[in-house]
Amino acid sequence: QVQLVQSGAEVKKPGSSMKVSCKASGGTFSSYAISWVRQAPGQGLEWMGGIIPIFGTANYAQKFQGRVTITTDESTSTAYMELSSLRSEDTAVYYCALPLRGSFFDYWGQGTLVTVSS
Amino acid sequence: SYVLTQPPSVSVAPGQTARITCGGNNIGSKSVHWYQQKPGQAPVLVVYDDSDRPSGIPERFSGSNSGNTATLTISRVEAGDEADYYCQVWDSSSDHQGVFGTGTKVTVL
Numbered sequence: 182q183v184q185l186v187q188s189g190a191e192v193k194k195p196g197s198s199m200k201v202s203c204k205a206s207g208g209t210f211s212s213y214a215i216s217w218v219r220q221a222p223g224q225g226l227e228w229m230g231g232i233i234p235i236f237g238t239a240n241y242a243q244k245f246q247g248r249v250t251i252t253t254d255e256s257t258s259t260a261y262m263e264l265s266s267l268r269s270e271d272t273a274v275y276y277c278a279l280p281l282r283g284s285f286f287d288y289w290g291q292g293t294l295v296t297v298s299s
Numbered sequence: 300s301y302v303l304t305q306p307p308s309v310s311v312a313p314g315q316t317a318r319i320t321c322g323g324n325n326i327g328s329k330s331v332h333w334y335q336q337k338p339g340q341a342p343v344l345v346v347y348d349d350s351d352r353p354s355g356i357p358e359r360f361s362g363s364n365s366g367n368t369a370t371l372t373i374s375r376v377e378a379g380d381e382a383d384y385y386c387q388v389w390d391s392s393s394d395h396q397g398v399f400g401t402g403t404k405v406t407v408l
Contacts (some may be wrong), residue, residue: 216397218342226334226342226385228397240395243300276341284389285332285347292341 183207185277185290192296198265201293203277210258214280217251217262219273220292229262229275267297301390303400310406317373319403321386324367329388331369333362336383345384346371373405381407 188202205213216231230241230251239251250263260277275293278286304322311317321331331349334342344353346362349369359374373380386400 218397218399225383225402226336226387226399228387228399231397233395242396243393278342283347284330285344285387286334286342287344287347287353289341289343 183279183281183288185279185288187275187277187290187293190294190296192298193267195268195297195299197267198263199267199271199295200261200263201275201277201295203260203262203290205258205260205279208281210253210255213253213260215251215253215260216278216280216286217249218276218278218286220276221270221273224273229264231278232260269297271295272297300393300396301388301398303386303388303398305384305386305400305403307401308404308406310408311373311376312408313376313378315376317376317380317405319371319373319384319386319405321369321371321400322367323369323388323398326367326369326388327365329364329390331362331364332387333360333371334385334387335380336385337381342385376405376407378407381405 184206186204193199214232217229219227233240248265253260277290279288333346335345336342345356345360349364350362361372363370384403390396390398
């Protein structure tokens with residue numbers, strides 16, 4: 182059974198960067214295509230980007246191009262999402278999500294709340 | 300970019316049927332996935348590839364997809380079905396972007 186465990190809540194200053202981790206267990210990490218999804222308070226789900234197997238590299242939502250970087254460390258079965266130039270609108274719960282058995286997200290991390298505030 | 304539109308809210312009495320629509324341009328040509336999210340929890344997959352159910356999801360949850368509208372149907376609604384529901388597709392026409400619908404709050408009366 183695959184499990185995704187994310188890093189803890191953070192408070193960040195405007196203009197700084199954040200880096201959230203997502204550690205996977207219970208499977209072969211090299212075959213994972215982790216995506217990151219965020220949810221601002223009271224708002225809907227928003228796909229930020231992910232590792233796309235057909236490309237073999239990370240692909241990002243146009244909205245976040247230039248500000249987000251998704252990386253993986255196979256030695257520790259961990260994925261990372263870094264978002265730079267933070268502003269208050271980036272306050273959200275950030276989820277890692279895994280499309281293990283198809284193009285759908287069948288596994289999710291527990292979420293990481295990041296608060297951007299001066 | 301590709302847009303998925305859902306009604307903000309749907310209200311239904313216990314035991315009745317809730318239908319949640321997800322509108323998108325020619326969405327019938329895409330695979331649609333549906334997620335349930337309860338307050339303070341991560342989303343849970345309830346329907347994938349238009350109409351398939353993951354193990355553990357009740358048969359009361361079903362899906363369809365044709366033309367410009369995909370639909371999630373919840374039959375014999377229970378109080379525990381009260382949640383937000385999101386549809387999701389991949390937009391391969393624009394560099395393979397993930398797209399979520401706007402979300403629908405299902406209220407059980």
